[in-house]
Amino acid sequence: MAAVKLVELAHARSGDKGDVVNIGVVAYDPEHYPLLVQALTAARVQEHFGDIVQGKVARYELPNLHALNFVLPGALGGGGTVSLMMDAQGKVFSTALLRMDVEVPDEVAGRVRGRGRLPQSPDPNGEDTHG
Amino acid sequence: MRGRGGGARTVRVAGAGGFWGDDLDAPMRQVEEGPIDYLVMDYLAEVTMSILHKQRARDPEAGYARDFVALMERILPACLERGIRVVANAGGVNPGGCADEVARAARRAGVGGRLRLGIVTGDDLMPRLDELLAAGHELRNMETGEPLAGIRERVTGANVYLGAFPIAEALGRGADVVVAGRCVDAALTLGPLLHEFDWAADDHDRLAAGVVAGHVNECGAQCTGGNAMPEWWTVPDLDRVGFPIIEAEPSGDFVVTKHEGSGGRVSAATVTEQIVYEIGDPAAYPTPDVVADFTTVRLSGAGKDRVRVTGARGRPPTGWLKASIVYAGGWRAVGTLVYAWPDAAAKARAAARVLRARLDRLALRFDEVRTDLVGWDSTHGPLAGPPPPDLPEVQLRVAVRGSERAPVERFTREVAPLVLTGPPSVTGFGEGRPRVREVAAFWPALVPREAVEPFVRVETRAA
Numbered sequence: 051m052a053a054v055k056l057v058e059l060a061h062a063r064s065g066d067k068g069d070v071v072n073i074g075v076v077a078y079d080p081e082h083y084p085l086l087v088q089a090l091t092a093a094r095v096q097e098h099f100g101d102i103v104q105g106k107v108a109r110y111e112l113p114n115l116h117a118l119n120f121v122l123p124g125a126l127g128g129g130g131t132v133s134l135m136m137d138a139q140g141k142v143f144s145t146a147l148l149r150m151d152v153e154v155p156d157e158v159a160g161r162v163r164g165r166g167r168l169p170q171s172p173d174p175n176g177e178d179t180h181g
Numbered sequence: 182m183r184g185r186g187g188g189a190r191t192v193r194v195a196g197a198g199g200f201w202g203d204d205l206d207a208p209m210r211q212v213e214e215g216p217i218d219y220l221v222m223d224y225l226a227e228v229t230m231s232i233l234h235k236q237r238a239r240d241p242e243a244g245y246a247r248d249f250v251a252l253m254e255r256i257l258p259a260c261l262e263r264g265i266r267v268v269a270n271a272g273g274v275n276p277g278g279c280a281d282e283v284a285r286a287a288r289r290a291g292v293g294g295r296l297r298l299g300i301v302t303g304d305d306l307m308p309r310l311d312e313l314l315a316a317g318h319e320l321r322n323m324e325t326g327e328p329l330a331g332i333r334e335r336v337t338g339a340n341v342y343l344g345a346f347p348i349a350e351a352l353g354r355g356a357d358v359v360v361a362g363r364c365v366d367a368a369l370t371l372g373p374l375l376h377e378f379d380w381a382a383d384d385h386d387r388l389a390a391g392v393v394a395g396h397v398n399e400c401g402a403q404c405t406g407g408n409a410m411p412e413w414w415t416v417p418d419l420d421r422v423g424f425p426i427i428e429a430e431p432s433g434d435f436v437v438t439k440h441e442g443s444g445g446r447v448s449a450a451t452v453t454e455q456i457v458y459e460i461g462d463p464a465a466y467p468t469p470d471v472v473a474d475f476t477t478v479r480l481s482g483a484g485k486d487r488v489r490v491t492g493a494r495g496r497p498p499t500g501w502l503k504a505s506i507v508y509a510g511g512w513r514a515v516g517t518l519v520y521a522w523p524d525a526a527a528k529a530r531a532a533a534r535v536l537r538a539r540l541d542r543l544a545l546r547f548d549e550v551r552t553d554l555v556g557w558d559s560t561h562g563p564l565a566g567p568p569p570p571d572l573p574e575v576q577l578r579v580a581v582r583g584s585e586r587a588p589v590e591r592f593t594r595e596v597a598p599l600v601l602t603g604p605p606s607v608t609g610f611g612e613g614r615p616r617v618r619e620v621a622a623f624w625p626a627l628v629p630r631e632a633v634e635p636f637v638r639v640e641t642r643a644a
Contacts, residue, residue, distance in 0.1 A: 061410035061450065065459035068324055068625055074457020076450065078411065102562050110463050112476050114492070115453045119463050123324070127549070130227055132510050132622050134551040134580035136559040144410075146561045168414055 052159035057148035057166040060086060064144035069129035070105075071122040071140035073147050076115065078165060082158065083116035089152045095120050098150050120147070192377045194370050194394070196425040198222035198269075199401030201229050201246050207401065207424045208252055212259050215440040217426060218377075220260065221369040222269040223399050224249065230363065231507050231621030233273040234338035245279035246271040253358065254286035261292050261357060268348055268369050272362040274338060276300050280360045284642040293642060299356025301347040303635035304363040306339040306504055306628065313632060320506065320626040329624065335508040337621070341628050342503045344469030345391070346382070347635040348372025354639040363505070365468050367395025370427060378431045382470070389473035389495025390433030392466065396475075397437055397455050397490070398425050404437060404455035405486075406445030411454075418444025423486075438487045447486040469502050469630075471495040501627040510622030511548065512589040513582040516596030517555070519609030520575055526568035528604040529554050529577040535603050536579060539595055545588035553578045576609065582620060589617050 056075075059082050064073040075090065077083040092109040099107070105123025112119065126140055127133040137143070148166070195217040197208040201224040211220055224246040225233075237244030249271035260267060272279040280300045287296040306313065310333075313320065320329035329336070343361070345368035351359045353376055361368075371391035374380065380387045397404050404425050406416040423443025429435040437452050439445060456475055460466055463475040474494040483489040520528040533552040540550065553559035555576035557568045568575070581592045593615040600607055 061454065063408070063410070063454040063458050067459060067461070068623060070324070070461075072457075072460060074454065074460070076453050076457065078450075098564075100563065102564070108462075110461075110476075112457070112463050114476060114479050115456060117453055117457050119457050119460060121461055127551070128622075130623050131231065131513070131618070131620050132582070134513065134515070134549055134582055136553055136555065136578065142560045146564050149561070149564055166410070 051153045052156050053151045054154055054159050054162055055148065055166075056090075056150040056152050057145070058162040058164065059152060059154070060148065061166065062144035062148055064140050064142065066126055066129060066140040069124055069126045071125040071143045073120045073122065073143050074117055075120065075147065076117040078162075080116040083113065085152070085154055085158070086118055087111065090118055092120070095147065098147065099125070191428045191430055192219070192374065193217045194219040194221055194373050194398060194427040194429060196221055196370070196398035196401055196427070198224065199399060199403060200224065200226050201248065203401050204424075205248065205252070208256055210421070210440070210443065211424055211426070212256060212263070212265060214443060217265055219373040220265055220267045221373070221398065222249070222271065223366045223369055224269060224271045225273060225363060227505060227623055228621070230274065230338065230340065230505065233275075234507050234621070235619070237274050238337065242275075242278050244275035245273040245282075249279065250282040250286050253283045254290050257287055257290050257292050257296065257358070261295055266352065266356070266373070267358040268361070268372055269359070270361045270364055270369060272300070272360045274305065274340065274362065276302050276360050276362045283358060283360060297355045297357045297639060297641050299351030299354065299359035300638045301343065301351060301359065301361040301364065301635060302638075303347070303633065304340045304343050306341050310336065310339050313628065318628065318632070320504070320624075320628070323503075323625040323627065329506065329626065332508050332624065336506055337509060338507040340505055341633050342469060342505070343633070343635050344368050345371035345375055346470065347637050349375035350637045351639055352376040354637070356639045366399035367392045367468060368470070370395030370398045371470065374429050383497070385471050385495030385497060386493065387433040388471035390435065390493040391429070392468050392471060392473040392495070393456070393475060393478055393490060393493045394427045394429055394435050396466070397452060398427050400455060400458065401425070402445060403458065404452055405439045405447050406451055409446070409451045409454055411448070411450040416446050420444065433493065434489065434491045436483050436487050436489050447488055449480045449482065449488055452480060452488045452490070467499060467503075469498055471498055500630050502630055502633055504626050504628045506624035506626055507621050508624055510620035511582060511584040512586045512617055513580065513620050514589050514593050514615045514617050515578060515580040516593065516615040517609065518577045518596065518599060518607050520577060520604070521606045521608065522571065522573045524570065525572045525575040526554055526557055528606065529575050532577055532599050532603040532607070533579060536595060536599060540592065543591065545591055546585070547581045547583040547588060549582045551580045586617065593617060
């Protein structure tokens with residue numbers, strides 16, 4: 051077994067309803083969906099977010115879409131225009147979850163390594179944002 | 182093929198906006214770049230509703246999405262020419278006022294006499310709030326369980342989410358443009374499908390399919406490659422991203438696509454990301470018309486930038502409709518400064534301590550004071566870990582909220598002094614003093630269905 055980042059196994063989108071955030075997590079590869087079901091328990095996600103989430107995390111399964119949906123109540127400091135958070139609408143809770151480490155079989159780790167992020171440019175001067 | 186009456190027919194419902202402020206040219210591109218039957222636009226987020234309530238409080242003629250009027254002036258001749266019908270919740274908290282302005286816009290565009298305008302109302306609960314409370318409906322907050330009575334005198338607006346049948350009725354009575362107020366976003370797409378396919382109110386699976394179609398369609402380009410993670414750097418031509426088109430069939434099956442040659446991407450991944458967006462229990466997505474089950478949905482490729490969606494199942498709707506009640510929630514302000522290397526994060530934190538100590542000494546009372554370092558922990562919080570000592574720069578962001586305006590006002594004058602009185606190498610104060618904003622707080626509540634009566638008007642105004 052080897053640890054990979056969830057961002058290498060799945061993509062995600064998050065949003066708000068009042069003070070509640072939901073994060074939909076979608077396996078890049080349908081055959082990795084069972085790995086997500088096993089690793090991403092509601093308890094594990096609760097632990098990952100710690101004090102960021104005040105309520106109890108709920109998990110829902112969408113096997114046809116090889117996706118999981120997490121509902122995080124009390125995550126937005128009141129939500130809407132009450133919330134003083136930068137991310138008051140929970141738009142990037144998605145990538146906060148994708149930071150999680152997930153244990154996967156070695157051959158899976160080998161295949162997914164580096165996925166989900168911009169490939170490193172071979173030429174360090176190739177991407178000049180100051181032009 | 183389109184239109185009512187027999188045979189295999191596909192109805193194309195084009196999504197052209199996911200919020201008030203979305204790509205202004207998207208509706209024109211949807212009309213110009215290929216065939217469509219309906220153009221639908223969602224203007225109303227909760228925060229938008231609070232702004233519209235404020236505007237109407239200042240001016241009884243206001244309270245709707247003004248951009249929609251300008252858009253109609255520009256686009257109506259082409260829509261009427263091609264038989265494209267428009268459905269939008271641009272009416273905000275004043276659908277009648279919005280419709281009046283659309284009628285004037287149509288006259289200016291030279292199509293005033295030809296336009297049949299549909300207006301859907303009945304979502305405004307404000308005039309009936311006390312009647313509902315008196316009848317024993319406590320309108321408890323769906324998140325906290327508290328009854329509304331505690332904040333009743335601070336309520337500035339109350340709207341119930343209507344479903345798709347009033348929209349279908351307006352279309353059935355010949356409306357070329359349907360202006361609605363608060364309705365569920367998916368109704369903007371489901372309404373045209375109900376009208377075209379004559380789906381019955383108890384045909385729950387088809388209604389659910391229409392809700393899934395509407396849910397995919399309602400956030401504009403968010404299902405066609407915008408804000409999509411999978412290999413985002415390879416999504417082509419987002420500067421002219423194709424907005425979604427739902428090609429729906431009478432069976433409820435539909436294809437998500439976009440105009441040929443437009444930018445963006447439609448794939449199972451981009452559609453799935455949108456299906457899971459802003460949902461709770463995916464097996465029970467509640468709407469006024471049906472409880473939709475998203476877990477039975479299947480996606481399959483149907484060609485380049487085409488994804489076929491099948492299998493949605495539905496159950497009867499509940500006896501309750503969701504209302505969104507807005508109330509005055511106090512005042513807020515956000516102040517920012519930028520600290521540069523070396524020790525940028527440490528300097529920003531030291532500055533925040535100085536500022537908080539000053540606020541304490543001034544005995545300013547706030548409900549909340551929040552400090553973030555933008556460029557470090559403002560989005561992922563503790564998950565970001567400790568900042569590296571070589572962080573090139575960081576923005577200090579201090580936000581306050583309180584029930585009284587005066588302390589918040591005073592806070593806005595305490596940020597700039599840090600430039601000369603706080604830690605060194607600070608800049609980024611060029612935008613001036615922070616603005617004090619009013620907080621519009623939301624109170625989600627359930628209202629019994631029988632207490633709500635949607636009202637549909639369809640009319641032709643004089644040219």
